[in-house]
Amino acid sequence: MTQKMHIKLTVNGEDKEFLAEPRELLIYALRENLNITGPHVGCETSHCGACTVTLNGKSVKSCTMFVAQANGAEITTIEGLGTPDSLHVLQEAFKEHHGLQCGFCTPGMITRASKLLEENPTPTEEEVRFGMAGNICRCTGYQNIVKSILAAANELNASKEAAQ
């Protein structure tokens, strides 16, 4: 075991400090050191996207990043997007359009989709499929996931227009 490092992260707007070995993967630092269990461990091999978080404005698979690499970063997880009392537009849309079944992939799906819609607020169906290609779902089927994301995009754009 190597010496532990002093790690500072800003997660969902809150400053967090803890000690960890540099080799610890970010997903385990979030889940085990910080008890932020929204991001899931699916494949642990950079393929499924269940561990996706937003890190310094990038969608990142947190199973493929050392906690040392993330030191100093700003991170958003599914917990930072909405709460049970006040769901994020994407969470509402997934609920409404049956975008989830078991829900295992959903935190990664929604976290990735939130970044996708930020970068491209009016995606076509094809752009949604291409932009979500790093996230795998084993039970819902992609049809309703894509439908949910497109519905959320419409909803966000409608409320933007209404605000103007």
Next chain:
Amino acid sequence: MIPAAFEYHRPTNMDDVIAILTKHGDDARVMAGGHSLIPMMKLRMAEVPHLIDLQDIGGLQDITIDGRRVTLGAMVTQHELVNHQALANVAPILRETALQIADPQVRYMGTVGGNVANGDPGNDMPGLMQCLDAQINLVGPDGARSVAARDYYEAAYMTTREDDEVLVSVSFDAPKGGYAYEKQKRKIGDYATAAAAVTITKDGGTVASASIAMTNLSDVPVWSETACDALIGTDCNADALKASVEAMLGDIDPTEDNRGPVAFKRHVAGVILKRAITRAWDRA
């Protein structure tokens, strides 16, 4: 999957990087996006007692376009290659290639330098850099030097870069005429079963010049001069395509793996090259 323990270094200038590399020799290695290195460390196929994270080194993040001369800093990500409009205007083959690498999350992290330096025959940038006749720019304890991409790769994971050298950028002249990067993969996020990078210039109705490189069909990327020669002076008719594909097949040396047996890979290589040439010719 927990990698072996390592000491983590995050220097802020290149001199410190070189000093750590010099001090620890084989025991030290740089990390860019980590999306090839971390999976290898998790599998314990790579052991890196001293890991040097390049994220805080300045001057490696830039895309510079000077007339037709393009320089990509080592830490430019595939995501940036996709989204950089000025680069897409002058050298759209970079975007076309980057879009076929991995998936969105990986593209935010994976870098040009890591992809070129890694030496994995499955990486897509090395073939592209050979097609573009790029220069690979390195620095080390003895200063800076440049190596032609076509001379860079020696064997799988073996390149002319010394252990204490760092790749700082790649530079090339934006290709004129038509271009294509065509890739066959089993699914998004997979490495190529076969891929081809092609550029073609046209003079009147015939091919004036061509450059052809193949990915993942040998233990190094393959730039096929004979495949280029078979096109030059022709109007890219069916016979010329056939001759070019035949010539390319003489230069590749695929091995059987989970993407298929040798005969299948040679078949796919032919199909992919034909498509790439046709698309590049249409765009020329």
